[in-house]
Amino acid sequence: MDSLIAPPATPEGAVTKIEFRNIQKVYRVKKENGGGYDDFVVLKDFNLDVYAGEFLTLVGPSGCGKSTLLDLLAGLIPLSGGEIRIDGRIIDGPAMDRGFVMQAYALFPWLNVQANVEFGLTIKKVPKKERRAISGHFLELVGLTAFANRYPHELSGGMKQRVAIARALAFDPEVLLMDEPFAALDAQTRETLQDELLDLWEKTGKTVVFVTHSIDEAVYLADRIAVLASNPGRLIELVNIKLSRPRQGSRGSAEFGWIRHKIWRYLQNDEGGQEPIPELGVPNVAEVIDSRAAL
Ligand SMILES: Nc1ncnc2c1ncn2[C@@H]1O[C@H](COP(=O)(O)OP(=O)(O)OP(=O)(O)O)[C@@H](O)[C@H]1O
Numbered sequence: 001m002d003s004l005i006a007p008p009a010t011p012e013g014a015v016t017k018i019e020f021r022n023i024q025k026v027y028r029v030k031k032e033n034g035g036g037y038d039d040f041v042v043l044k045d046f047n048l049d050v051y052a053g054e055f056l057t058l059v060g061p062s063g064c065g066k067s068t069l070l071d072l073l074a075g076l077i078p079l080s081g082g083e084i085r086i087d088g089r090i091i092d093g094p095a096m097d098r099g100f101v102m103q104a105y106a107l108f109p110w111l112n113v114q115a116n117v118e119f120g121l122t123i124k125k126v127p128k129k130e131r132r133a134i135s136g137h138f139l140e141l142v143g144l145t146a147f148a149n150r151y152p153h154e155l156s157g158g159m160k161q162r163v164a165i166a167r168a169l170a171f172d173p174e175v176l177l178m179d180e181p182f183a184a185l186d187a188q189t190r191e192t193l194q195d196e197l198l199d200l201w202e203k204t205g206k207t208v209v210f211v212t213h214s215i216d217e218a219v220y221l222a223d224r225i226a227v228l229a230s231n232p233g234r235l236i237e238l239v240n241i242k243l244s245r246p247r248q249g250s251r252g253s254a255e256f257g258w259i260r261h262k263i264w265r266y267l268q269n270d271e272g273g274q275e276p277i278p279e280l281g282v283p284n285v286a287e288v289i290d291s292r293a294a295l
């Protein structure tokens, strides 16, 4: 299926929002026997451009460095090498232009649900009446209106995650970083929130970087999927998802199944793209970009 193997190209009209350039991340870890430390290379020579308004999903085996990448982009941990730019500016710490929903939902235990959702708005000095309206809207969106006065310890894991999502959305950042935000949710809530997120993304033009273990979720949401391999963590493939939107009802289609299979094969074969992927006789819906040639 040669037509699917296309040289990398910036899509027409696309503007680069986030640049990862030669990213290196090394942790010092204690040697297993005896004293001293070893350098553990988590990410090596990671290069990627994320376009403004794009929905990019990251998939890869556990431990390959997905959360590390998001933490670096959020500015929560320092780089060991390379640089990350947003709108051309090097990032050097957390800032209001990025909102995140982390893998382990971090709510403020001393604040109730409503105050957690309003946290960023309070910092931005949004007036109380407006704050209430915004938190009310997003709590309704995640189905937690009745729990506004509860505290985090009174919530289930999935509910806490939904509060974290509402908080990130209420904050209205240009760039939304999401680390497996729906992993702890039941299938139905998960699909509802996927659609709500897509709806919001389409309306607001946010740039979203979204980590997931679910290939199905990655395909359903993404404009492009970045496939990572581990040891050291690196990009092995970038896949353009050309399924038309809206995608409700698309999961059962042959095109969807074909892309899902393709991504699954990349994840199985660590080096990416070396094993031929069988032709399934469906239209050109995914375009594989060789990441090694991408930059
Ligand atoms: N503070 C740290 N010190 C040492 N090693 C770390 C630290 N944080 C993460 N690591 C290691 O870096 C690697 C990447 O971790 P990371 O959490 O980014 O993986 P991940 O791709 O998000 O995995 P998962 O899919 O399981 O969430 C792992 O091997 C992990 O053990």
Ligand SMILES: [Mg+2]
Binding pocket: 066, 067, 068, 103, 179
């Ligand atoms: Mg992770």
